[in-house]
Amino acid sequence: MAFGVESPDLPRVLRERTQGAIPPVEVSSEQAPVHQVVLTGDAADLCTLPVSLQHGRDGAPYISASIDFVRDSQTKGTNIGCRRMMLRGTRTAGVDLNAPSDLRAIYQRACAAGNRLEVAYVVGSHPIDFLTATSSARPMDELHLMGALRNAPVPIVRCKTIDVMVPADAEFVLEGYLDEKGLTEPEGPYGEFLGYYGGVKRNPVFHLTAITRRADALFQTVTIGGRFLGRTDTSQLVAAKTEASVWVSLANAVREPVAVCCTASCGGMFNVRVSLRQRYPGEARNVIAAVFASTADVKNVFVVDDDIDVFDDGQIDWALATRFQADKDFVAGSNFRAVPIDPSLEGKRSGSKGGFDCTKPPEHDPLV
16 A cells, blocks of 8 residues: 555565665755654653563563664765664663674674764654665665655655654654664563564663654554464565565576565565476576575575466465475575574574475476
């Protein structure tokens, strides 16, 4: 609905818009809905926000829908990402920076220079903004990418207490900085998006300097983890990102990719299905290799012919049952970059990937 398209058209539209760039338009503080209420000093209190305990064994209440905005000192552009925030008190919160990310790299450069890093967290924004925050697009000012995905310039406004630009149409903005001490304070545990609890980590501390919001602001939260991953906001968002990333790699690897599906029930990143029209022997293996090498953190790839609907669990099950022989159709690779919170890694930083060639030989046409 946010993209203004029907569901089957979303992957194509997402790919097309990701290749574009629409610069933002700066508006004055008086014109910005998110500056209708400005709270600083003692009035800026994280504990006044309706933050809930999300999972039974979380280390504290968490803000789950926060999108971070930070100026990159190298590119001078704005970097945007998704980050959870663990409340530590009225003016401080823990922020998870253990996984590799642009924000982690930007923060490490600031720490190396002995500087704090100014950052703003938006809570409640245009639905497309989350896809921008999870995107692994080409290096660019990500406010331009946000505009491309929205298909319109993003109205932005300068924060009140820090030199960071944020969407003027947001609901809440939490302004502040990450201190220069580095990854020093315990953060966690937390119910991670793969459906398991993560452990306690060492992370930086966010210091609040202001809260700005709309007069009638809505405080957003997103569902993360739990028994039914396919129904969570996080898995759906990650699946859209994964499909887009995989398609970019496929476009250079084979002539006619047909469809890509990453199921939300696997966390939106681990199990990918690809259908293609094979023109030459070996193209299914090219697909597997391309997905292995893509920017997406895929563990298992299932490749089928174009007569199989990758969005239909039953058809995928049938193809796996009747077009796959493990001794000749399985491709395995090891020592790939992995997602650290995958419990099957047993603490290792790299892992294996599997490819399932479920395509049929040309002479084996199905009877149905």
